[in-house]
Each structure stands twice: as structure tokens, then as C-alpha cells.
Amino acid sequence: RKGNFEHFMEKEIHEQPDSLTMTMRGQLIRGGEQKAKGILLGGLKDHLKTMRRSRRILFIGCGTSYHAALAARPVVEELSGIPVTMEIASDLLDRQGPIYREDTAIFVSQSGETADTLQALEYAKSNGALCVGITNTVGSAIARGTHCGIHLNAGCEIGVASTKAYTSQIAVIVMLALLDKDMKELAALLMDEQSLLVFGRGYNYATALECALKVKEVSLMHAEGIVAGEMKHGPLALVDETLPIIVIATRDASLNKQQSVIQQLKARKGRLIVMCTEGDAEFMCPDGTCRFIEVPKVQDCLQPIINIVPLQLLAYHLTVFRGFNVDQPRNLAKCVTTQ
Numbered sequence: 001r002k003g004n005f006e007h008f009m010e011k012e013i014h015e016q017p018d019s020l021t022m023t024m025r026g027q028l029i030r031g032g033e034q035k036a037k038g039i040l041l042g043g044l045k046d047h048l049k050t051m052r053r054s055r056r057i058l059f060i061g062c063g064t065s066y067h068a069a070l071a072a073r074p075v076v077e078e079l080s081g082i083p084v085t086m087e088i089a090s091d092l093l094d095r096q097g098p099i100y101r102e103d104t105a106i107f108v109s110q111s112g113e114t115a116d117t118l119q120a121l122e123y124a125k126s127n128g129a130l131c132v133g134i135t136n137t138v139g140s141a142i143a144r145g146t147h148c149g150i151h152l153n154a155g156c157e158i159g160v161a162s163t164k165a166y167t168s169q170i171a172v173i174v175m176l177a178l179l180d181k182d183m184k185e186l187a188a189l190l191m192d193e194q195s196l197l198v199f200g201r202g203y204n205y206a207t208a209l210e211c212a213l214k215v216k217e218v219s220l221m222h223a224e225g226i227v228a229g230e231m232k233h234g235p236l237a238l239v240d241e242t243l244p245i246i247v248i249a250t251r252d253a254s255l256n257k258q259q260s261v262i263q264q265l266k267a268r269k270g271r272l273i274v275m276c277t278e279g280d281a282e283f284m285c286p287d288g289t290c291r292f293i294e295v296p297k298v299q300d301c302l303q304p305i306i307n308i309v310p311l312q313l314l315a316y317h318l319t320v321f322r323g324f325n326v327d328q329p330r331n332l333a334k335c336v337t338t339q
């Protein structure tokens with residue numbers, strides 16, 4: 001219905017404050033006073049790692065949808081550091097332009113049904129690229145045919161000339177560019193918790209202690225680093241569905257024992273964040289009930305150097321989210337000259 005407007009186009013132009021709000025709602029992590037603390041884009045979460053590692057991002061669309069991607073391209077290029085190529089769908093098909101397995105191809109389409117864009121999607125898929133859809137139509141051919149995607153949620157667009165979809169497409173692509181690194185997202189989830197346990201053993205017992213120390217000293221959240229072998233001798237009593245627990249289970253001689261720790265914590269419905277070696281997530285927790293921090297594999301004795309970095313970032317982001325002073329934590333001095 002056109003309401004007070006004479007035409008749908010006029011109505012849809014005026015709807016943009018609302019349609020943009022709808023587009024952004026649900027994609028943001030809320031902090032205090034309704035301020036946005038970060039970006040979620042939940043529809044992409046299983047493919048974010050692949051996207052971040054891609055060699056190139058291709059935006060593919062037609063008409064207004066192509067223009068939306070063109071408008072947002074500079075911010076994507078600047079913030080992701082990944083080269084971005086623009087493709088008009090029909091031109092890509094005419095040229096049979098090269099697309100590689102290491103590419104992320106992002107298909108932008110209001111309707112999700114545009115034939116050229118759909119055909120370009122089939123072409124990109126057959127070349128092995130990760131295919132992401134940005135559409136305004138749930139269940140459309142492009143939404144169904146892509147590996148993952150974002151729903152614009154701009155509301156139905158009836159006027160043939162696309163207006164409100166254009167601004168929502170730009171907003172979504174900018175959000176994509178601003179998408180938080182993994183640890184920021186994790187910190188946003190944990191920012192209101194009272195306490196955090198960190199289980200490590202062997203080379204990474206120190207990592208667990210150091211993570212807990214960093215979290216305590218800067219974010220002022222209680223945290224405890226525990227040698228995993230002690231779990232059954234007391235700490236297990238704390239485990240429930242709410243207390244967040246980080247288990248360091250990267251590949252080394254302790255891996256089997258840490259897998260057993262994970263099983264025991266899962267049996268008590270523990271809220272687990274597993275630090276594992278890249279590519280191990282599926283096998284560490286096949287039922288998908290854990291969150292993961294994946295790190296590259298290095299020599300066992302050097303693994304603590306790699307493992308602590310995301311945990312330092314976690315402490316940092318937790319502190320910023322909780323509104324405390326990162327560089328001068330409460331009651332602490334850089335150099336303690338008194339006993």
C-alpha cells in the first residue's frame with residue numbers, strides 16, 4: 001500500500017530511515033546505553049575465516065546493486081587489505097573472466113532473482129570460489145544458491161526503480177568491511193560475565209595462567225588459569241551452562257588429554273571456548289556446541305608464543321568494552337618499587 005504517497009518510489013525513498021534501521025538491527029552487538037559495540041553479521045559466521053584469507057574479493061551485480069557495491073568498495077579495500085574487483089554480471093559472463101578457488105565472490109541483488117547475477121553465481125561456484133549473497137529476498141535463488149549471506153531486511157521494494165535497497169546494500173557492505181576480528185566478537189559476548197576459567201597443560205599451562213592474569217589485571221573480570229590435570233580435584237564443581245571456560249587444546253603431546261577434558265566439560269554442559277590448531281575445530285567439537293579460537297601450528301615449544309596473542313587481544317577488547325583504562329589498570333603501576 002502506498003499510504004499517503006502517490007507512488008511506491010516516493011514511499012520507498014521516504015522509508016529509508018526505517019529500512020536502514022531494520023538493515024542494521026540484529027547485525028550489531030549492543031553495549032550499554034544501546035550503543036553499538038561491534039558487528040555480528042551472523043549469516044557469515046561459519047565462513048568468515050575463509051573470507052578473511054581470500055586472495056581477492058569480487059563484487060558481482062547489475063544496475064543499482066552494482067552501484068551499491070561500487071560505492072562501498074573503497075572502505076572494503078581499505079579495511080580488509082584484500083584487493084577488490086568489481087564485476088557487472090553480464091560482462092563477467094561475456095568475458096568468462098577468471099575466478100579462482102581463493103576468491104570470495106559477493107553477489108549483490110535486491111530481488112535475488114536477476115538472471116545474469118544468478119548465472120554469474122553458478123559460474124563462480126563452478127570455479128570453486130566462496131560465494132556470498134547480499135539480497136533483500138529470503139528464499140530467493142541467489143540466497144539459496146550462495147554458501148552464506150546477509151539478508152538486507154530493507155522491507156519489500158515494489159517500485160521498479162531500486163531506492164531503499166541501494167542504501168541498505170551500501171550499509172551492509174560497509175558493515176562487512178567493519179566486521180570485527182574474532183577476538184573482539186568473543187570479547188563482546190563475554191563482556192558482562194563475572195568470571196572466566198582457562199584450562200591449559202604442558203607447554204600451555206603458563207598460557208592459561210597468563211591469559212587469566214591479563215584478563216584480571218586490565219578488564220577487572222575475575223579469571224583463573226588452571227592446570228587441566230587438576231580439573232577433577234575441585235574446579236569441576238564450578239562448571240555449568242553459564243560460566244565461560246577457555247580450554248587450550250592445540251596440537252602437542254597433551255592433545256588427547258585436553259580432548260578428554262573437553263568431553264568431560266561438555267558432559268556437564270560447560271560453555272566452552274576451545275583454542276585449537278587451524279582446521280581442527282570440526283574434529284574437536286563435531287556437534288558445534290563450542291566456540292573456537294583457531295591458531296596456526298608451530299613447534300610445540302614455541303606454541304605458547306602463538307597461543308597467547310589472541311588471548312591478549314581478548315583481554316584488551318574485554319577491557320575496552322567494560323570501559324576500563326587499558327594502559328593504566330586500577331591500582332597497578334608499571335614498576336612496583338615497594339614491597
Ligand code: F6R
Nearest residue numbers: 063064065109110111114161162
Ligand atoms: C534500477 C534498478 C535495476 C536493478 C537491477 C538489478 O533502478 O532497479 O538496475 O538494480 O536490475 O536487480 P537486482 O538488484 O534485483 O539484482
